[in-house]
Amino acid sequence: MTSGRVTIADVARRAGVSTAAVSKVVRGAYGVSAEMQAKVTQAIDELGYRPHAAARALRGRTYTLGVMLSDTRNPFFPDIIEGVTGRLGDTEYQVLLGPGGIEPKTQARMTDAMIDRSMDGLILISPVMTDAELAAIAAAIPVVVVGRHGGAAAYDAVVDDDVMGAGLVVDHLVGLGHTRIAHITHLERARAQGLPHTVRAEGYRQAMRAHGLADDVLATSFTEEGGFEGARELLARDDRPTAIFAGADIAALGVLRAADEAGLSVPEDLSVAGYDNIGIASLKRISLTSVDQDGHVIGATAAQLLVERIEGRSRSVTSSVSPTLIVRGTTGPPRP
Amino acid sequence: MTSGRVTIADVARRAGVSTAAVSKVVRGAYGVSAEMQAKVTQAIDELGYRPHAAARALRGRTYTLGVMLSDTRNPFFPDIIEGVTGRLGDTEYQVLLGPGGIEPKTQARMTDAMIDRSMDGLILISPVMTDAELAAIAAAIPVVVVGRHGGAAAYDAVVDDDVMGAGLVVDHLVGLGHTRIAHITHLERARAQGLPHTVRAEGYRQAMRAHGLADDVLATSFTEEGGFEGARELLARDDRPTAIFAGADIAALGVLRAADEAGLSVPEDLSVAGYDNIGIASLKRISLTSVDQDGHVIGATAAQLLVERIEGRSRSVTSSVSPTLIVRGTTGPPRP
DNA sequence: CTAACAATGGAGAACGTTCTACACAATACC
DNA sequence: GGTATTGTGTAGAACGTTCTCCATTGTTAG
Numbered sequence: 001m002t003s004g005r006v007t008i009a010d011v012a013r014r015a016g017v018s019t020a021a022v023s024k025v026v027r028g029a030y031g032v033s034a035e036m037q038a039k040v041t042q043a044i045d046e047l048g049y050r051p052h053a054a055a056r057a058l059r060g061r062t063y064t065l066g067v068m069l070s071d072t073r074n075p076f077f078p079d080i081i082e083g084v085t086g087r088l089g090d091t092e093y094q095v096l097l098g099p100g101g102i103e104p105k106t107q108a109r110m111t112d113a114m115i116d117r118s119m120d121g122l123i124l125i126s127p128v129m130t131d132a133e134l135a136a137i138a139a140a141i142p143v144v145v146v147g148r149h150g151g152a153a154a155y156d157a158v159v160d161d162d163v164m165g166a167g168l169v170v171d172h173l174v175g176l177g178h179t180r181i182a183h184i185t186h187l188e189r190a191r192a193q194g195l196p197h198t199v200r201a202e203g204y205r206q207a208m209r210a211h212g213l214a215d216d217v218l219a220t221s222f223t224e225e226g227g228f229e230g231a232r233e234l235l236a237r238d239d240r241p242t243a244i245f246a247g248a249d250i251a252a253l254g255v256l257r258a259a260d261e262a263g264l265s266v267p268e269d270l271s272v273a274g275y276d277n278i279g280i281a282s283l284k285r286i287s288l289t290s291v292d293q294d295g296h297v298i299g300a301t302a303a304q305l306l307v308e309r310i311e312g313r314s315r316s317v318t319s320s321v322s323p324t325l326i327v328r329g330t331t332g333p334p335r336p
Numbered sequence: 337m338t339s340g341r342v343t344i345a346d347v348a349r350r351a352g353v354s355t356a357a358v359s360k361v362v363r364g365a366y367g368v369s370a371e372m373q374a375k376v377t378q379a380i381d382e383l384g385y386r387p388h389a390a391a392r393a394l395r396g397r398t399y400t401l402g403v404m405l406s407d408t409r410n411p412f413f414p415d416i417i418e419g420v421t422g423r424l425g426d427t428e429y430q431v432l433l434g435p436g437g438i439e440p441k442t443q444a445r446m447t448d449a450m451i452d453r454s455m456d457g458l459i460l461i462s463p464v465m466t467d468a469e470l471a472a473i474a475a476a477i478p479v480v481v482v483g484r485h486g487g488a489a490a491y492d493a494v495v496d497d498d499v500m501g502a503g504l505v506v507d508h509l510v511g512l513g514h515t516r517i518a519h520i521t522h523l524e525r526a527r528a529q530g531l532p533h534t535v536r537a538e539g540y541r542q543a544m545r546a547h548g549l550a551d552d553v554l555a556t557s558f559t560e561e562g563g564f565e566g567a568r569e570l571l572a573r574d575d576r577p578t579a580i581f582a583g584a585d586i587a588a589l590g591v592l593r594a595a596d597e598a599g600l601s602v603p604e605d606l607s608v609a610g611y612d613n614i615g616i617a618s619l620k621r622i623s624l625t626s627v628d629q630d631g632h633v634i635g636a637t638a639a640q641l642l643v644e645r646i647e648g649r650s651r652s653v654t655s656s657v658s659p660t661l662i663v664r665g666t667t668g669p670p671r672p
Numbered sequence: 673c674t675a676a677c678a679a680t681g682g683a684g685a686a687c688g689t690t691c692t693a694c695a696c697a698a699t700a701c702c
Numbered sequence: 703g704g705t706a707t708t709g710t711g712t713a714g715a716a717c718g719t720t721c722t723c724c725a726t727t728g729t730t731a732g
Binding site: 024 | 717718720
Binding site for chain 1: 386387388389390391393394398400402408409413414417418421430431432433434435437446448449452453454560589592593596615616619620621
């Protein structure tokens with residue numbers, strides 16, 4: 001062993017055949033006898049040969065899929081990753097993640113880098129670029145976009161049905177007897193269309209209307225502080241709401257703090273619900289009612305669609321994943 | 337434009353020079369006149385040329401660094417990533433993350449995959465493989481190991497000074513007047529040596545001894561439930577501790593719940609401290625005293641060491657990052 | 673018996689870079 | 703005026719695969 005790496009030529013020499021034959025066996029291509037198959041497979045095992053992905057890249061596939069993460073702190077991104085890798089576990093594909101940052105510029109740099117590394121396809125999680133940029137990327141490489149409503153013709157999309165999720169919360173609260181239900185959303189500032197918070201707010205409005213109730217949306221931000229400030233404002237009103245639905249769990253935590261400080265007990269004086277079902281929502285001390293997005297299913301679906309695209313499908317698909325409501329201790333009937 | 341991708345040959349043709357010349361300019365190599373530099377740079381800009389990483393891989397560098405994550409749910413891994421990318425932001429290197437899973441086998445598969453993709457170096461975060469496997473990987477590619485004590489000659493290591501961190505907590509509690517301080521650790525089950533929880537427990541013991549106090553270590557697990565169970569056992573004792581130091585914040589949350597249920601108020605009846613300073617520790621409603629590991633510094637250091645290794649250093653380095661204690665509302669003087 | 677065909681294996685040209693070796697010119701030294 | 707020396711540019715061979723032909727066998731049909 002001179003240079004470390006075992007190449008296809010080493011295998012060919014060992015098996016006494018040509019490199020072309022080895023390549024055929026490795027790829028499972030047509031035109032290989034059983035005998036050849038056996039010889040080569042044995043040589044591969046003996047030498048511990050693994051194909052060199054970079055060399056493959058120059059001709060065909062790399063069997064590498066890229067997942068661009070817009071925010072590594074996103075609480076359900078681990079679930080999505082697990083869904084992706086789980087779905088791909090028994091295939092030859094490998095998954096690599098690219099931290100894209102939250103700026104359009106850094107995200108573009110990352111997608112470029114992934115394309116330069118000849119990945120076979122890309123999953124973009126909540127990308128913030130414009131539709132035009134997205135289309136340009138999709139023209140260069142198969143793409144599946146996750147978490148952005150209103151997919152385009154050039155790529156596939158997987159979204160949580162945020163309208164439905166918001167509806168589940170409103171239905172639940174109305175079912176408990178609430179009528180004054182406020183919603184805290186994130187202040188719109190990005191140029192990108194179809195971001196989840198917008199859709200959740202719209203779903204909330206639709207559901208309230210369906211129940212014949214007046215909607216009440218306050219825009220702060222999806223942070224603990226944003227939830228706190230929003231709740232404080234809402235709770236200071238004359239006819240304060242009996243329930244607050246925050247568009248994200250992290251904001252719901254701020255709402256809980258505001259309730260604490262106002263001396264209101266939850267859920268007796270105020271019901272609180274969030275969205276995302278982040279890990280700590282299930283801690284007994286928090287026990288936050290929330291909407292769960294099933295990141296596993298989202299990730300698995302995205303992986304599935306991407307592989308289909310790579311292997312030839314050209315018609316574009318948008319898949320909507322239904323969320324479920326997890327009822328916990330922060331919601332209950334209003335005081336009569 | 338026929339096939340999409342702009343190659344070095346296209347640039348060479350446009351600038352009227354050889355491909356070798358373009359390559360020199362791109363790499364900033366020696367032997368290029370100012371005039372040549374200008375011509376080529378202009379052609380590159382006009383055509384929007386980007387080097388094809390996979391092709392580069394076959395000869396030299398890929399300018400890609402891999403970070404293997406053992407657990408995507410690890411609460412401070414986003415900080416580490418930010419530290420790494422921040423340190424590398426102004427270089428040519430790109431960072432890709434590989435979800436390695438928590439099994440030795442899947443982690444090995446991921447590191448293999450990264451090597452097959454000709455990455456220039458690897459950062460392994462809390463790998464669970466044996467020292468021998470680690471050494472084998474380090475023989476094939478420059479490696480920096482993060483979060484595992486007792487680094488070896490073949491690779492660099494960055495660790496949090498867990499002994500010091502545990503000491504900070506004990507010193508703080510003793511300073512407040514506590515003498516009965518218990519520690520909850522994680523049940524040892526892995527084959528890997530030098531994992532943080534072991535070192536934290538040892539640091540706790542050392543610090544207690546230094547203060548002339550008796551140590552009291554209980555091993556459950558680093559989960560909310562583990563912290564809860566452990567605390568319940570500790571609090572049922574006759575001379576129950578006045579302070580509990582959990583080796584991880586998630587366990588400390590369980591301790592807080594146990595205190596709630598036992599009707600003990602924090603910090604008057606029981607002081608609680610954690611380790612890791614996870615995001616929610618700073619929420620006002622939790623306000624957990626914790627040890628902060630500064631993931632940014634850890635990540636940045638790891639990136640720095642890896643680049644140095646790649647660029648030629650052969651002597652192995654172990655860097656220890658000092659943690660800091662973040663005092664919040666869950667610790668205070670014991671009741672007299 | 674020959675033509676046609678299927679099945680199998682191999683030669684060798686890509687793929688887009690890097691990098692060693694060399695060619696050539698201009699300058700410096702004796 | 704010849705020989706080093708330096709500076710600048712190019713040719714062309716790698717790197718490890720894939721994949722399109724082509725060559726060689728048998729086999730089958732007529």
